[in-house]
Amino acid sequence: xxGVTQTPRYLIKTRGQQVTLSCSPISGHRSVSWYQQxxxxxxxxxxxxxxxxxxxxxxxxxxxxxxxxSNSRSEMNVSTLELGDSALYLCASSKNYNEQFFxxxxxxxxx
Amino acid sequence: AQKVTQAxxxxxxxxxxxVTLDCVYETRDTTYYLFWYKQPPSGELxxxxxxxxxDEQNEIxxxxxxxxQKSTSSFNFTITASxxxxxxxxxxxxxxxxxxxxxxxxxxxxxxxxxx
Numbered sequence: 001x002x003g004v005t006q007t008p009r010y011l012i013k014t015r016g017q018q019v020t021l022s023c024s025p026i027s028g029h030r031s032v033s034w035y036q037q038x039x040x041x042x043x044x045x046x047x048x049x050x051x052x053x054x055x056x057x058x059x060x061x062x063x064x065x066x067x068x069x070s071n072s073r074s075e076m077n078v079s080t081l082e083l084g085d086s087a088l089y090l091c092a093s094s095k096n097y098n099e100q101f102f103x104x105x106x107x108x109x110x111x
Numbered sequence: 112a113q114k115v116t117q118a119x120x121x122x123x124x125x126x127x128x129x130v131t132l133d134c135v136y137e138t139r140d141t142t143y144y145l146f147w148y149k150q151p152p153s154g155e156l157x158x159x160x161x162x163x164x165x166d167e168q169n170e171i172x173x174x175x176x177x178x179x180q181k182s183t184s185s186f187n188f189t190i191t192a193s194x195x196x197x198x199x200x201x202x203x204x205x206x207x208x209x210x211x212x213x214x215x216x217x218x219x220x221x222x223x224x225x226x227x
Contacts, residue, residue: 031213043202043217056214088154094213099146102156 002027004093004103012109018079021106025072025093031055032074033100034066037088046089049074078108086110113138115205117218124193125226132188132221134203140164143207145179145186146215150200159201162186193225 005024013019025032033056034046045058049068066076072093078085088107092100114137124130136145147159160170162179170177174191190197200222204215 033213033215035215035217042219043204043215045214045216048213050213058214090154090156092156099144099158099161100213100215101158102148104153104155107154 004091004101006089006091006103006106008106009104010107010109012111013081014111015081015083017081018077019081019108020075020077021089021091021108023074023076023091023093023103025074025091026095026101029093029095029101030072031094032068032072033092033094034074034076035090035092036060037090037105038084038086043090046076081110083110113140113205113207113216115203115216115218117201117203117221119221120219121222121224123224123226126195127192128225129189129191130193130223130225132190132201132203132223134186134188134218136184136186136203136205138205138207140207143205146204146206147177147186147188148202148204150202150220152199156202159188190223193223195225195227198223198225 007022031050033048037043048056052068063079068074086109088105090105092102094100116135143164145162148156150156167179176189178187200220202220203218206215
């Protein structure tokens, strides 16, 4: 059974640009959550999607957005990138509310 | 508000030693889930265990064991006879409320180094 996949694995952008990250959940999982991991703030919840609807949102500015497609694949977008957006972005999928399985992450560097 | 505290930032042990990673949580919800994840240098979070708030039985899985105590709001993780491959960052996490598993609050993590 394939795990959660995230693309790209590494990304370098400059300030002011925008970026789109992709996440494909485990087959049969309808919930996808996104997390940001930085050395200073640790692991923080961004948002969660279920059946193409955003169900939960963390405390991040509106520059961070996401969506989910009918096949449960999800994308997150960050507009007007700032240096502080450099982080490891982790996606997790869940079949029910009991556990989440994480992907390998996308490491974003903003120069 | 929910909070998870892992007071040990770094732990260093010698192979074959036992090591316990501490986790203290705060939540007002009566239904919640506690998790432990392992993050090796590759970055992927590896699921280790999930425990719900109604099940205080301790669990053992090979060299790993978990001690859940609601009275002290703690969910500690012990590795017996540690090995070099156990070296990683370990995270304790809490999920509560209606979507208890889909929105997790993580602790700061404990960097475990097992030396040969």
